[in-house]
Amino acid sequence: MKTLDKAGQVGLTITWITAFIVIFVIMLIFISMSFSLIGNKRLSGEKNFIEISERKDSGALDNQRKLFFLLGSITESKETIKDLIFKWKLSDDELIKEEVEIEITSILENLKKDSGCYLFVADYDVSKSPEEYIWISNEINKDYLEFVGEGYLVFEKEISKLDLFFNNQEINVMFYSGKC
Amino acid sequence: MLKLKNKKGEISIIVLVVLTLMIVSATLFTFIQNSEGAQTKIYNAEFVQGFYLKQEYAEFYLKQAGENAIAKAYMEVVNSEKYLKSPVKYDPNKNVWFNSLNENLEKLFIEQFKENFREEIGNYDFKEEYLKDLKNQISEENFKIDYSKENPEVLRLVLNGLELKGSFEEMNITGSSGIFLNFDFRKIGLHSFKEIYEAKEFCRDIVNKKECFEIKLVNFEADVSESEDKNSFIVALTSKKEFLIEGVFQKISLKFIFN
Numbered sequence: 192m193k194t195l196d197k198a199g200q201v202g203l204t205i206t207w208i209t210a211f212i213v214i215f216v217i218m219l220i221f222i223s224m225s226f227s228l229i230g231n232k233r234l235s236g237e238k239n240f241i242e243i244s245e246r247k248d249s250g251a252l253d254n255q256r257k258l259f260f261l262l263g264s265i266t267e268s269k270e271t272i273k274d275l276i277f278k279w280k281l282s283d284d285e286l287i288k289e290e291v292e293i294e295i296t297s298i299l300e301n302l303k304k305d306s307g308c309y310l311f312v313a314d315y316d317v318s319k320s321p322e323e324y325i326w327i328s329n330e331i332n333k334d335y336l337e338f339v340g341e342g343y344l345v346f347e348k349e350i351s352k353l354d355l356f357f358n359n360q361e362i363n364v365m366f367y368s369g370k371c
Numbered sequence: 372m373l374k375l376k377n378k379k380g381e382i383s384i385i386v387l388v389v390l391t392l393m394i395v396s397a398t399l400f401t402f403i404q405n406s407e408g409a410q411t412k413i414y415n416a417e418f419v420q421g422f423y424l425k426q427e428y429a430e431f432y433l434k435q436a437g438e439n440a441i442a443k444a445y446m447e448v449v450n451s452e453k454y455l456k457s458p459v460k461y462d463p464n465k466n467v468w469f470n471s472l473n474e475n476l477e478k479l480f481i482e483q484f485k486e487n488f489r490e491e492i493g494n495y496d497f498k499e500e501y502l503k504d505l506k507n508q509i510s511e512e513n514f515k516i517d518y519s520k521e522n523p524e525v526l527r528l529v530l531n532g533l534e535l536k537g538s539f540e541e542m543n544i545t546g547s548s549g550i551f552l553n554f555d556f557r558k559i560g561l562h563s564f565k566e567i568y569e570a571k572e573f574c575r576d577i578v579n580k581k582e583c584f585e586i587k588l589v590n591f592e593a594d595v596s597e598s599e600d601k602n603s604f605i606v607a608l609t610s611k612k613e614f615l616i617e618g619v620f621q622k623i624s625l626k627f628i629f630n
Binding site for chain 1: 495
């Protein structure tokens with residue numbers, strides 16, 4: 192009976208050792224997989240970091256605000272640029288057009304500061320009547336606009352567009368100021 | 372007997388191993404699931420840019436329409452002489468006497484403004500949906516306009532509930548915007564009727580009345596002359612700025628007599 196018990200204990204011990212090895216391997220797999228998953232979520236150290244855009248302005252919004260500022264600026268004749276544009280279109284007077292060009296150039300020269308270029312276009316339909324509209328630019332890079340055919344323009348998305356309404360008519364305005 | 376003992380031992384060990392395997396598998400499954408959710412992009416403020424772009428466009432058009440509506444309402448009130456207290460009296464040369472302001476002037480001016488404002492915005496041929504929505508809100512008079520309590524030279528417009536939609540990469544942003552605009556008579560190039568009345572009262576006893584009016588009312592050019600009976604003064608005030616009213620740029624003028 193004792194011999195039989197000893198033989199049973201040996202068998203049981205062998206089974207436990209096997210089970211221990213199996214559980215140990217499972218644990219090793221568990222630990223290694225856990226570490227690999229934690230590694231993806233670590234925010235400290237050199238591998239993971241948050242990148243902030245180097246661009247100092249906010250693109251289209253910044254341009255749009257400059258355009259609103261420009262249109263509301265008071266000229267030497269105590270009128271806003273916007274009203275001068277309306278006057279020019281109402282009278283078709285070349286002298287008013289010249290005044291608008293001089294005033295806008297002066298404001299934009301102050302806006303561009305250290306570096307950059309600017310673009311200002313205004314007319315009833317800037318894509319169709321290139322000879323007539325107010326066209327002011329300062330070394331604008333070709334990446335920002337594309338000439339397709341004779342006088343037709345395609346603008347990059349950061350260029351601000353605005354329709355000015357008066358007397359049931361509208362004037363298209365396009366504007367860009369910044370790096371080229 | 373021996374075989375039975377061994378079988379009992381094996382079953383408990385197998386159950387232990389299987390349970391361990393199940394717990395470990397379930398835990399790892401949860402970890403994998405959570406690690407997917409933790410990979411989130413962090414955006415800078417650029418993602419709300421489209422939203423602000425639209426709000427500022429809406430403000431620009433409201434400001435333009437509001438300023439035009441004020442200039443038109445101002446001219447209408449001047450031409451109809453509704454700024455004066457009834458009954459209105461004239462001298463033999465048809466100059467109107469300016470003694471007191473109409474008690475209901477503020478209410479009257481605001482009503483005139485609202486009508487002009489709706490008409491002005493109604494003429495804007497917007498193509499974008501959110502601006503068409505803005506136009507509808509104005510035509511349905513879903514806005515408030517009143518004189519500022521702090522500054523009687525300022526009209527304050529409040530428009531709530533303009534729905535704006537913006538997008539950035541794969542994100543869509545929808546929000547309801549509140550627009551608050553101040554229309555300052557002085558910044559537009561005018562002065563409120565109350566300020567004109569106060570200037571008239573102040574300049575009554577001043578010797579150089581023209582200079583007095585032009586100092587008190589900087590947006591106007593003044594012309595002051597004595598009446599024929601030498602007991603009163605005729606004042607002509609003309610705005611320095613021209614306003615686009617009914618398709619024509621014109622100055623706003625008002626003329627009155629006082630003593």
